[in-house]
Amino acid sequence: MGPHYLSRFFTPKSVAIVGASERQDSVGYRLLLNMKEAGFTGGLYPVNPKHEQLLGLKAYPDLNAIPEDLDLAVIATPAATVPGIVRQCGEKNVTSVIIISAGFVERDAEGKRLQQELLDIAHRYGIRIIGPNCLGVICPGGRLNASFADGSVKDGNLALLSQSGAVCTAILDWAKSQDIGFSTVVSMGGAADIDFGEVLDYLATDSQTTGILMYVEGIRDARRFLSGLKAAARLKPVILIKAGRHETGGKAVMSHTGALVGGDNVFDAAIERAGVVRVYSISSLFSAARVLSHNYEVRDARLAIITNAGGPGVMSTDRAEDVGVKMAVLSAESIDALNLVLPPHWSHANPVDILGDATSERYREALDVCLKDANVDGVLVILTPQAMTDPAQVAEYIIAGAKAGKKPVLAAWTGGARVQQGRNLFANSQVAHFNTPETAVDAFSFLASHSRNQILLKQIPLPADQPAAPDIAGARLIIERVLAEGRQVLTAQQAKAILAAFRIPVNPTIKAASAKDAMIVGETLGFPVVLKIDMAEFTHKSDIGGVRVNIDSVQEISRNFIEMEAAVRQKHPDVKEIGITVEPMFRSRSGRELMIGVVRDPVFGPAISFGLGGTMVEILQDRAVALPPLNAYMVEQMIAKTRAAKYIGAFRQLPPANRQALIDVLLKVSMLVSELPEILELDINPLIVDERGAIAVDARIRAQLSSQLTPYSHMAIHPYPHELTRHYQLPNGTNIVIRPIRPEDAVMEKDFVHRLSDRSKYFRFMRALQELTPEMVVRFTQIDYDREMAFVAVTADEQLPVELGVGRYLMNPDGRSVEFAVVVADDCQCQGIGTRLMKTLMQTAKDKGMLFFEGEVLAVNKPMLSMIRKLGFSIETIPGDSEVVHVVKDLRNL
Structure with missing residues (x-):
């Protein structure tokens, strides 16, 4: 295969600046100046009909007047002129265009019209566009600065993609103060054409880029975005900041799941699945890049801390608890070894406090012991400037010890001028160094997250072996009949039928039209039974007194049925028909009430949640979210993130719940939402799990007609296409x-x-x-x-x-x-x-x-x-x- 189709944006041999200007306060002036000051070695052609020369370069009235072929055109003219200039690009056979200009799709019909016009022209000529309303593109190693950013950018091996030009300049300014360089900087702007996914695909194979930093505000094409993320994250670390963490987006309000799962935790689930690390500040962005650049793998995230001061060790331990990093439990052999090399009053535990008079040799010996301990996945070495301590020599010993081992070593040289020489030594080593212990612990947590997410990235769910295949056609027919009646919400009986079609155990539910029918059903099912209101108007039955349990006789059924009918009619006299169902009273002394839910995220499609269930589910706020399709490993990881993980284990007199039965239900729910794009929301609450198995006691489903033409197009992640397997004989x-x-x-x-x-x-x-x-x-x-x-x-x-x-x-x-x-x-x-x-x-x-x-x-x-x-x-x-x-x-x- 030849060069990537985006390569002309980043390695052009000739560039035209359309809208170049002599006004020093203009974008066109800064674009041309940046290109000159970057030392661009190719052809540089300013375009402005009002000038014959700009910044010492011959100016041209339009693109067609330029006698040379062009690889890239950068446009910085008023929005109304841009479609015509894009047409000139097509006539000139310029297929790569950066549009700096603003004024497109900014809540006005004219902006939308202009953008659609330029996209139509671009499509006709095969032109690809970065922007509009963007800062531009910078590739310091190629001496390309096709942006209006202020100042130069150092050459390096990190790529930066930002949806916001302002945030992009802030990150560049911060990086300059930290002497950090970049291989590529891309301001995406409005991303009317080229989006994150395509640029990520280019960067995945770019030999100059060893890590990718991203600032994201919104996603237009989830599947392409995740596809690009995966392609890049398989080969190099990708670290991301996303704005708008507390917006819940298109959250549904009718279900328990909708009240718990919003846009941001679905986004988290998506990027975890793509093998990406998410951070929450610009400084963390570079901390993560620094620690991930050495390709360490940290499976269990067990951290040992060596310190010459107790306070920083305690603060680091607190921070580890905050960010989910485990403090390593040193082996007995390690304790014995440390006793031989440390003073009697050392901490005898992790953190390893080697005391304020610690020498360089004491640091070296403590590090050697910790790195050899099988219970330790990484070591943080903290130094505070004390009278007996030589920060530079300790740094030399730590660097040598880290080089001899295979585990990550992080350093926090806390202080100012006295520790600066040590920091300078770390800057040219494989030891990631930080100014404070807390930021170092955060960096180790990023390393742990990256290792976990890389495992998720490599998971490709295969069809689970089942004794009986799901009845997909039957389930779809039930949904289609409900939708044909003008309803979106299925009755509990219909929802359980859908679950049963996918071999999920359910507590049977039978609708009773009258008290007499309810009595007959009760005798048929056997006592005790439960009566439930089953009406689309009432989302949560318990909120209206719509659940009566432990009914032991036909007399009680009749009385409760009549009382429930009367209560509903009194509160809601406009209701024409009252739906009441009868089901067996499920009893289990060791049963745990859990919840499984599904919502349709407006960006990433179906998302599955799991956590503690029951009537207090919104108060408990216990949930983990994942995108289908799932496999057993992903389900295990999902369960482990919740408080429910301990709840299903053995405690007091209760035996452990049947974990495999729970996993099977989650896998079947994953298959259900993958195969039925009609499902918008699903609640199984409660799902009762005990030592014998799992059963869905209550269920609610909301559906809509599906318009998808190809299988799985409603999902952000394409399942493994097992249906394409074929058998032949040679x-x-x-x-x-x-x-x-x-x-x-x-x-x-x-x-x-x-x-x-x-x-x-x-x-x-x-x-x-x-x-x-x-x-x-x-x-x-x-x-x-x-x-x-x-x-x-x-x-x-x-x-x-x-x-x-x-x-x-x-x-x-x-x-x-x-x-x-x-x-x-x-x-x-x-x-x-x-x-x-x-x-x-x-x-x-x-x-x-x-x-x-x-x-x-x-x-x-x-x-x-x-x-x-x-x-x-x-x-x-x-x-x-x-x-x-x-x-x-x-x-x-x-």
Whole structure:
């Protein structure tokens, strides 16, 4: 594959500044000045019809007057003129445009009209746009400063993406004071065309970028956003700040879940799933970047603290509790070892207080012991400037000790001038250093979060093995009948039928039209029973006295039924029909009341919540949120975040609840909301779990007609496409399976490429390649099934290697075509495997709505060219390149 389609924004050879000016208080002046002062080495062309020269450069009246080809145009003219200039860009064949100008979609019809006009023109000419209303783009290493930011930006290896130009300049100013540099800075502005997802995709493969910082206010396309985040976070740390944490967005009010789950905790769940770390301040943004840059893995987040002062150690311990960092419990062997090297009055616990007269050797020996302890995942070393302490020498010893170990070591040299020399030493080492212990503990928490989220990133839920498959069609038919009646809220009986269709155990519910019917149902079910009001008008039955429990006879049923009817009619005389249901009274001395809920977030789609249940659920405020699809690992992590995690364990005289039964219910709810886009809200409250199992005692569902045309388009995360798995038999009788690739195929994929001949590797990668790099393995096996696809051909035949071939495609930025690659093991060629892979890829791409299937093939790759001719591809030469041909298949003719 050639350069990324966004590369001209970041590595242009020629730039035009449209709206360049001589007025020093204008944006056009600052843009041109920044480009000159950055030392841009390519062609720089100011465009302004009122000037013949600007800042010593020849000025041009318009783009068409520039005699050279242009890679990038930066526009800073009034909004009304921008569509015409974008049209000039199209005529000039300039396909990369940054629009600095404001005045688009700012709560006025004219702004919306102008934006739509320029987008229509851009689409017609194949132009991509950053902005409008943005600060611009900066790439210090390429001497590009196409922004109106004040001052220069240091070259570095961090990328910054910001939705706000003002926040972007604030971050740049703060970074300058800390001597921090950047590889790329992108102000997204209105993101009318190019959004976060596409820029993240570019940065994921940018060799100059080792970490990505983001400031986010809102998301337009959740799936593309998460897709870009995942692509980047698989290869390098991504740290994010999001504004508007306390806005609950489109929160529903009819359900318990809607009252608990808002936009921000759904956003948290989304970025955790994408392997990203979220922070809450600009300083934390860089603290996280500093500590994540060394690629440490911290699974259990157990921190040991070494300090020469008790107060900072206690403060650090308090902060660890606040941010969820565990204080490591030192082993008996470590205590014994520390006793040998520390004074008798040391703390004999973690924090390891080595006392105010601590020498450099004492620090070194304490660090060595802590790093060797299997109970310790990382060490924070705190130094306060005391008379006996040499901050610089201690720093040297800490740096040497950290280099010898594999665990993260953080340093907090607290003070001013006396500790500065030590800080300077840390700045050129792998030890992340901080001015205060609390910020160091925060940084360790970011490291722990990153490790946890990276595990979540690699999870791809597969279909759970079930004794009986869910009745998806039956559940959908029930919902469609309810919606056909003009209702959105299902009755409890209907909601439980939906749950039962997905094999979730339910307490049966039967509707009774009269007291007589209720008596008959009670005798049929067996006593005791429960009477419940079941009407869409009343969200929470207990709030209107609509639940009567422990009814032991037909006489009590009749009396309670009549009383409930009368109470409703008295409070709500306009109600025409009163719905009352009868169900068995579920009794369990060891049962725990829990809640599972689903809401439809306006940005990220369905979100599942879990926590303590019952009538006090809003007061308890116990919940964890996750985006479907889920697997057992994700469900376990979800449960662990709640107070309910302890509640379901053994305590006092109660046996532990059946944890596996709870996990199974959560997995089935995940499948339910994945398969039924009609579901808007779902409450299972209470879900009672005891040592025998789990049962949904009450349920409520709100639904709407679904307009989705493709499966799972209502979800931000595309499930593993297990339905695409196919079984074949080769001409020699070998049974093979062609299925989508999975992250756990990494070792198999690396071995497959290793076994390829040099010739096959060259045909596939068009360059000499011996082994897949770790980054390539990640990119090849951890894919986004929505915008790309990879199929592996595998066999269980012990006489053959497991993987026989692999084919993949990646969606092009036009959203209408894909680029493909296929390779088959040398000893398995001429068996039809390549053709099977190609047909599977083409059909999948067509089903995704793609129109063209294309790729580049070496002219000497005769076997591939022969195969694609048989598959109906057209073969086109590439001007100026005799070694490679372009091949295209029109999928409309498939």
